[in-house]
Amino acid sequence: MSETSQLVGHARENFGKGAARKLRAAGQTPAVVYGHGTDPIHVAVDTHPLSLIIRQANALIELDIAGKKQLVLVKDVQKDPVRQIIEHIDLIVIKKGETVEVEVRVHVTGESFSGTNALQELNTLHLSAPAASIPDSVEVSVEGLEEGAQILAGAIELPKGATLLGDPEQLVVNIVVPRGNAEEDEAAAETAAE
Numbered sequence: 324m325s326e327t328s329q330l331v332g333h334a335r336e337n338f339g340k341g342a343a344r345k346l347r348a349a350g351q352t353p354a355v356v357y358g359h360g361t362d363p364i365h366v367a368v369d370t371h372p373l374s375l376i377i378r379q380a381n382a383l384i385e386l387d388i389a390g391k392k393q394l395v396l397v398k399d400v401q402k403d404p405v406r407q408i409i410e411h412i413d414l415i416v417i418k419k420g421e422t423v424e425v426e427v428r429v430h431v432t433g434e435s436f437s438g439t440n441a442l443q444e445l446n447t448l449h450l451s452a453p454a455a456s457i458p459d460s461v462e463v464s465v466e467g468l469e470e471g472a473q474i475l476a477g478a479i480e481l482p483k484g485a486t487l488l489g490d491p492e493q494l495v496v497n498i499v500v501p502r503g504n505a506e507e508d509e510a511a512a513e514t515a516a517e
Contacts, residue, residue, distance in 0.1 A: 352370045427485075429443065431464075435472075439468070445496075448479070
């Protein structure tokens with residue numbers, strides 16, 4: 324489950340590219356906090372702790388703006404495509420007890436039957452989950468599965484309180500025999516028959 328990180332936001336008075344450049348040069352990142360029918364709040368947050376927080380998917384942050392704390396979720400991160408510097412971040416206000424829509428990483432565990440490969444067809448699942456307990460990932464075990472076995476999104480056991488929003492018939496993992504192995508086996512069988 325996601326841990327709540329702490330971050331301090333400083334109200335911004337100046338806007339535009341020039342003001343944003345000055346903030347970034349001072350080690351801060353411009354951010355906008357919105358949601359629940361409130362007016363957007365423009366803040367600046369320290370870049371270094373922010374960059375550590377956003378490494379985690381669906382990061383929950385307790386944002387302190389002038390002593391008033393709000394629980395927010397990282398909605399969008401805009402980075403410079405070349406230098407990978409965070410240019411701007413959108414944060415959405417959430418309330419404890421509400422559910423949010425998130426993309427959660429699929430983590431495949433175990434070993435499929437000898438001679439087969441587990442092909443992961445889907446890297447994330449679209450879920451609705453409680454805001455205070457967003458799962459970091461969803462585990463899918465392929466232990467001992469044989470060729471032809473398929474794991475569909477609807478068959479995956481989800482964490483408590485989470486529900487699948489995507490297509491339950493969507494293929495997540497497919498167990499296959501690599502083509503080279505089958506051809507090599509046939510060639511070996513033909514050679515042995517001669």
